[in-house]
Amino acid sequence: xxxxxxxxxxxxxxxxxxxxxxxxxxxxxxxxxxxxxxxxxxxxxxxxxxxxxxxxxxxxxxxxxxxxxxxxxxxxxxxxxxxxxxxxxxxxxxxxxxxxxxxxxxxxxxxxxxxxxxxxxxxxxxxxxxxxxxxxxxxxxxxxxxxxxxxxxxxxxxxxxxxxxxxxxxxxxxxxxxxxxxxxxxxxxxxxxxxxxxxxxxxxxxxxxxxxxxxxxxxxxxxxxxxxxxxxxxxxxxxxxxxxxxxxxxxxxxxxxxxxxxxxxxxxxxxxxxxxxxxxxxxxxxxxxxxxxxxxxxxxxxxxxxxxxx
Amino acid sequence: xxxxxxxxxxxxxxxxxxxxxxxxxxxxxxxxxxxxxxxxxxxxxxxxxxxxxxxxxxxxxxxxxxxxxxxxxxxxxxxxxxxxxxxxxxxxxxxxxxxxxxxxxxxxxxxxxxxxxxxxxxxxxxxxxxxxxxxxxxxxxxxxxxxxxxxxxxxxxxxxxxxxxxxxxxxxxxxxxxxxxxxxxxxxxxxxxxxxxxxxxxxxxxxxxxxxxxxxxxxxxxxxxxxxxxxxxxxxxxxxxxxxxxxxxxxxxxxxxxxxxxxxxxxxxxxxxxxxxxxxxxxxxxxxxxxxxxxxxxxxxxxxxxxxxxxxxxxxxxxxxxxxxxxxxxxxxxxxxxxxxxxxxxxxxxxxxxxxxxxxx
Numbered sequence: 001x002x003x004x005x006x007x008x009x010x011x012x013x014x015x016x017x018x019x020x021x022x023x024x025x026x027x028x029x030x031x032x033x034x035x036x037x038x039x040x041x042x043x044x045x046x047x048x049x050x051x052x053x054x055x056x057x058x059x060x061x062x063x064x065x066x067x068x069x070x071x072x073x074x075x076x077x078x079x080x081x082x083x084x085x086x087x088x089x090x091x092x093x094x095x096x097x098x099x100x101x102x103x104x105x106x107x108x109x110x111x112x113x114x115x116x117x118x119x120x121x122x123x124x125x126x127x128x129x130x131x132x133x134x135x136x137x138x139x140x141x142x143x144x145x146x147x148x149x150x151x152x153x154x155x156x157x158x159x160x161x162x163x164x165x166x167x168x169x170x171x172x173x174x175x176x177x178x179x180x181x182x183x184x185x186x187x188x189x190x191x192x193x194x195x196x197x198x199x200x201x202x203x204x205x206x207x208x209x210x211x212x213x214x215x216x217x218x219x220x221x222x223x224x225x226x227x228x229x230x231x232x233x234x235x236x237x238x239x240x241x242x243x244x245x246x247x248x249x250x251x252x253x254x255x256x257x258x259x260x261x262x263x264x265x266x267x268x269x270x271x272x273x274x275x276x277x278x279x280x281x282x283x284x285x286x287x288x289x290x291x292x293x294x295x296x297x298x299x300x301x302x303x304x305x306x307x308x309x310x
Numbered sequence: 311x312x313x314x315x316x317x318x319x320x321x322x323x324x325x326x327x328x329x330x331x332x333x334x335x336x337x338x339x340x341x342x343x344x345x346x347x348x349x350x351x352x353x354x355x356x357x358x359x360x361x362x363x364x365x366x367x368x369x370x371x372x373x374x375x376x377x378x379x380x381x382x383x384x385x386x387x388x389x390x391x392x393x394x395x396x397x398x399x400x401x402x403x404x405x406x407x408x409x410x411x412x413x414x415x416x417x418x419x420x421x422x423x424x425x426x427x428x429x430x431x432x433x434x435x436x437x438x439x440x441x442x443x444x445x446x447x448x449x450x451x452x453x454x455x456x457x458x459x460x461x462x463x464x465x466x467x468x469x470x471x472x473x474x475x476x477x478x479x480x481x482x483x484x485x486x487x488x489x490x491x492x493x494x495x496x497x498x499x500x501x502x503x504x505x506x507x508x509x510x511x512x513x514x515x516x517x518x519x520x521x522x523x524x525x526x527x528x529x530x531x532x533x534x535x536x537x538x539x540x541x542x543x544x545x546x547x548x549x550x551x552x553x554x555x556x557x558x559x560x561x562x563x564x565x566x567x568x569x570x571x572x573x574x575x576x577x578x579x580x581x582x583x584x585x586x587x588x589x590x591x592x593x594x595x596x597x598x599x600x601x602x603x604x605x606x607x608x609x610x611x612x613x614x615x616x617x618x619x620x621x622x623x624x625x626x627x628x629x630x631x632x633x634x635x636x637x638x639x640x641x642x643x644x645x646x647x648x649x650x651x652x653x654x655x656x657x658x659x660x661x662x663x664x665x666x667x668x669x670x671x
Contacts, residue, residue, distance in 0.1 A: 040460065080650065089314070089660065090653035093399055093460065094604060098649040101597060105642025112637055219639075224468045231461050270476035277465045281451070284462065289455035307316060 011255055012139045017213055019251025020150050021046070021205040025229035026236070026243045027154050028201025033233055034161065035194035036174035036301035040096025041081055043226025044103025045199050046206035049074040051107040053207025054119055054217045063122040063211050067146070067204055074203020075196045077103060082195040086188045089305055104220060114217045122146070122212050144212055146204075151244070153201070158240040170194060174299035177306045187306050202226065224277060231280045235287050237297060253279055314661040324659035329605055329612070331658075332651040333619070339651070340644045349634050357633065358626030358641075372625045374512030378583050379624045381517035382407075382575035384617035386599035388523045389571025391608040392531070393564035396543040400565050402448065402463030403572040404596025405470035406441035410573020411580035412477055413440030415587045418502035419482060419493060429501040433577060434515075441573015442566050444470065449565035453558040459565065467596070478589050493587035496580065504582035516578025521614070523571060528610040540564070572596060601649045620645065 025042050032039050052073030057066025081099050084090040122144045130141040161167040173180040173190045181187050209225070210217050232250065236243035254276055261269045337359075341351030362372035386403050393400050400406075414437035421429050448462040482493040497503045507513045531537035543550040543560055551557070575595065584591040602620050606613030627641030657663075 084650065084653050088654050088657040090656060094649075095653050097401060097600060098646060098653060101601065101649060102643065102646030105639050105644075105646050108639035109637055109643055112639070224465065227461060227464050231465070234458070234461075268476055268480065270472045270479075274469045274472045277468045281457075281462050281465050285451055285455045285457050288457045307314070 009135065009138055011252075011259060013142070014255045015248060015251040016140075016143060016147050017251075018254045019247040020147050021208045021213060022225055022229050022232060022250060023150050023154065023244060023247035024205030024208060025202045025226055026232040026247060027150075027157055027240060028198035028205075029229055030233050030236065030238060030240060030243055031157060031161075031170070031201075032194050032198035033302055034174045034238055034299055035170050035191050036177055036299050036304065036306075037085065037191050037195060038092050038096065038303040039078065039081055039099070039195060039198055040093060040230065041078070041099025041103065041226075042096075042198075042202050042229050043222055043224065044100035045074040045077050045202035046103075046209070046226045046229075047107040047220070047222045048077050048103045049203025049206030050210040050221060051111040051114070051206075051217060052203065054117075054210040055110065055114060057119050057207075057211055058114065058117055061120050063120050066119070066211055067207050070203040070207030071200040072203070074199040074201070074206065076199070077106075078195050078199025078202070079192075081199075082192040085305070086192050086195075089307060092303055092305070100226070108219045111217050111219065115219075117217065119211050119215050119217075122215075146208055146212060150208075154240050154244045161240065171299075174301055177301045177304070181306070181308055187308070191306075202229075205229070228276065228280050231284050234298075235283050237287070238299060250276070250280075313664045314657070315664060316661055317659075320659045325607065328655045328659055329607060329616070329652065331655050332605070332648060335651040335655070336644065336648040339647050343640065343643060343647075344636065347636065347640060349630075349636055354630055354634060354636060357630045358623060358644075362622060362625045362629055368629060370510075372629065374506075374510055375625050376618060376621050377512035377517045378514070379621035380617040381514065381520045382579055382595045383599050383602050383620055384520040384614050385516065385523055385575040385578075386568075386572045386596060387602035387606065387613045387617060388520070388527050388610055389568035390599060391603045391606070391610070391613060392527060392540055393568050394544075394603055395531075395608050396540040396560055396564055397547065398561055398564045399460045400445060400448070400463050400568045401460055401600060402445070402465075402467045402596070403568060403599055404592060404594065405463070405467035406444045406569040406572035407576035407579075407596045408467075408470040408474050408592050409444040409576070410437040410441035410570075411576030411584075411591070412474065412482075412587065413437055413573070414577030415482065415493060415496060415580050418496050418499060418581060421501065422494060422499055425501045427501075430504070430515075430581075433502060433581060434574065437573045437577025438570040439573070441576065442570040444573070445565045445569020446562070449562045452561050452565075459561070463565075471592075474587070474592070475589050478587050482587050484586075491589055495586050497582060497585040502581055504578050514578065514582045516575060516582060519574055519578065520617070524610045524614050531610070536563070572599075598645060601645055601652075604649060604652050 025046055029039065029042055049070035053066040053070030056069030057063045077099060081095050084095045085092050124142055125145050127141045131137045133141070161171060169185050170190055173185060173187050177187045206222060209221060214221065228250065232243055232246045235246045257272050257275050261272050337355055341355055344351045344354040361368060363369060386407065390400060390403055414433040417433045417436045418429065444466065447466060448459040451457040451462055452459045478493065479491045484492060484494045497505065504515050531540065539550065539555045539560060542553060543555055580587055580591060598620060602613060602616045605620065606616035623641060623645060627638065630636040631638055
């Protein structure tokens, strides 16, 4: 095999791009789960965001309008989940699955005729002096704006959950919904808003995939990234900054795997392509077993239905 | 405003009525969807639900297809329903289906071109074993390391798809196939073929297995202690613990059973209707079966009926694709909507809906 194609700087730069869609979806789901709701429909919201963002960007010629449309699309789809689980008290696992099944079909329907279309280009951000720093410049400061938006969202979510009143209310609702209800907080309202935030983030993550990372529309293009994002939330033990570290770690694995395929290593491509899923499973096992589990601290009311008595 | 009052027990009447209500609502919403796609909704609905069975021009072809499509759906869904009742979520049936098919096909290809009565039964065993073994991965990770079985079973679907791709271009590729991907045609290998048992009915061994699974599961759920434990674990996990239900044993049993059923379905499919191992022989039965399980209210007999209905939407969808040019994804959306409506109308069996009157206060 040919190691000369390995350029650590290029790899490190590609890592951030590869990690961004997972990071966006994961930070959204993290907020949803901190409010005590398990939404397994991330994959469905991502693929919907991917197609809505793609069609909107192609029609308007503006990738940022595409991103906004994708957020709206993801949030709209997640609202179905919100109504089902919060107002109609449907099972969260089944409703999340329904979202994914529906999203996969809906995106295929919407994306007809868009296969092979080239979306409008998203310009890389020119950060002047920062971009010219040797080594660090190309790795950190020569990306498209969305990479920095995703980092900003992570920092904002961390700050919001830790230091603001509304962030604490969300955590209270997630830890013990009965107590939060008794204190007069609107459990259902908080949760539905959290679900919609999660949907918007997942939609944005999907659109990042179809507009910037790939950039193209193909059916089922999310290929399990939504599920990996769900696992990432567990890996991060529901903490925003850890989710970012996890996403970049994972992005590194993705990039390495693709580069090994390209370098013509003597392992068939199909087996290399399995590695992200296998590594995700391995990480889940490590995180959920034994001593690690004690430090996990999942939200107390995660996945439990809430029905106000009386 | 409306108010929900929890019923002390789910309403029996609504329990029966909700699947029908959900199908009706899906037809209405689907009608609007077809209208949005520029098709006449009434013609499209009739094409999907009526013509495959009763239109003499197409019924000869489509009636047998009903059993061909319903067989694997029912087989997988019955397996899944037991776990779903106990709160054990195997959502990776698609992966178990693929691995079962690969194991069954491996036996057939290993014996090719030998003749012998024992080859097909061995394939059946291998198929069930493959699905069971693939489901044991999330089961053991769950019982040993407390790892979430939902995520693991689903992630393994992607792994199974990659193995399938590797097999159909690598190890299992037809050596006489001029380099094209895909295995030998198993359906044309008499000792291994899962052909129609009665001509022009669509009845093959997979359909027989599905009916046996329905009866077996019915007896297990209603007449055996295991069925009681499954129901108890799902409805009252704490009570189940006091009643001596070992959660780990239940996880292994439920995941193993559903995996074996999915593996069987895959094996019958690859040696019959699908004919050979190819990159995309799997038709997402493993995911559609989840909808079938819920539509059948997790009851074996309900699932048999739900499987037939879902098979009808597949066949009718194909028909609408040919005659109306309805996109194939539309039928996927239709099936997804069905699950939404099912989950939504479930509120009627669990809650009483009252008008909230404003009290003076």
